[in-house]
Amino acid sequence: MPELPDLEVIAAVLAPRIVGKAIRGAEPLHPAFLQSTEPPLSAAEGREITGTGRRGKYLILHLSGGLHFVVHLMRAGWIWHGPSRYTATKSTVFRITLDDGNELRVIEPGHPKLSRGWLLPSLDREPLSELGVEPLSEDFTLERFKGLISGRRRQIKKLLVDQKLIAGIGNAYADEILFAAKLSPFRYAHTLSDEEIERLWRAIPEVLRWAIAEIKAKVGDGLYQEEERSFLRVHGRAGSPCPECGAPIKEILLGGQRTDFCMECQHVDELPGGGRIYG
Numbered sequence: 398m399p400e401l402p403d404l405e406v407i408a409a410v411l412a413p414r415i416v417g418k419a420i421r422g423a424e425p426l427h428p429a430f431l432q433s434t435e436p437p438l439s440a441a442e443g444r445e446i447t448g449t450g451r452r453g454k455y456l457i458l459h460l461s462g463g464l465h466f467v468v469h470l471m472r473a474g475w476i477w478h479g480p481s482r483y484t485a486t487k488s489t490v491f492r493i494t495l496d497d498g499n500e501l502r503v504i505e506p507g508h509p510k511l512s513r514g515w516l517l518p519s520l521d522r523e524p525l526s527e528l529g530v531e532p533l534s535e536d537f538t539l540e541r542f543k544g545l546i547s548g549r550r551r552q553i554k555k556l557l558v559d560q561k562l563i564a565g566i567g568n569a570y571a572d573e574i575l576f577a578a579k580l581s582p583f584r585y586a587h588t589l590s591d592e593e594i595e596r597l598w599r600a601i602p603e604v605l606r607w608a609i610a611e612i613k614a615k616v617g618d619g620l621y622q623e624e625e626r627s628f629l630r631v632h633g634r635a636g637s638p639c640p641e642c643g644a645p646i647k648e649i650l651l652g653g654q655r656t657d658f659c660m661e662c663q664h665v666d667e668l669p670g671g672g673r674i675y676g
């Protein structure tokens with residue numbers, strides 16, 4: 398599933414291709430895609446795309462006159478941009494036709510189709526209004542972070558991926574952040590010392606910025622179908638040697654969610670029960 402760094406790069410890659418172009422038409426090709434009803438989709442016609450952006454794991458297209466297209470790619474959606482003359486495949490769930498002969502499509506192979514879109518009159522509406530702090534913004538201060546996690550009787554990985562607390566971090570980058578902070582994903586937030594909380598807080602923007610730079614370097618100005626994850630240090634690396642200490646990276650599968658970590662570097666004393674362990 399694309400996370401903050403992926404969406405950040407997609408928004409940056411799209412900007413020079415579509416900003417300044419006018420929308421000829423917008424059409425959902427799957428009935429569940431469009432989640433908003435007011436304004437109607439036809440309100441986007443004739444408007445210019447004035448910018449691209451991101452909030453959490455949502456991609457945003459800003460339109461002239463104060464409207465915004467918001468897209469969530471969910472598990473397997475991706476963005477395609479190219480000439481309108483290429484016939485849309487059966488996997489296309491949404492398309493925007495531009496005045497320069499190109500189209501922007503949301504493509505999602507397989508079933509069920511989970512990607513969703515909204516045409517919003519302002520950015521403080523659902524689904525964006527439910528999101529927590531942006532971890533790359535100035536608002537993400539140590540004080541704010543402490544307020545979000547201090548004393549919480551929840552595992553820190555679960556807090557990191559809670560979009561209502563911090564927006565944009567998913568399973569993969571939560572693993573990378575916890576590895577960088579040398580903290581066990583299974584620790585409960587209320588057991589963290591002030592020093593550990595600060596270490597975790599520093600690791601969040603560091604890891605996300607590092608990932609954005611790595612993805613940009615790999616994809617250049619291209620759009621991609623699968624997330625670029627080849628540079629990750631622990632996530633998806635079960636069985637490989639830890640890049641820091643050489644011990645095998647472990648993976649535990651709990652409730653369909655996998656967590657990858659280094660027992661040594663992250664001081665994992667105890668594994669949660671009930672999970673299947675690999676590596």
Ligand SMILES: [Zn+2]
Pocket residue numbers: 639640641642643644659660661662663
């Ligand atoms: Zn290690």
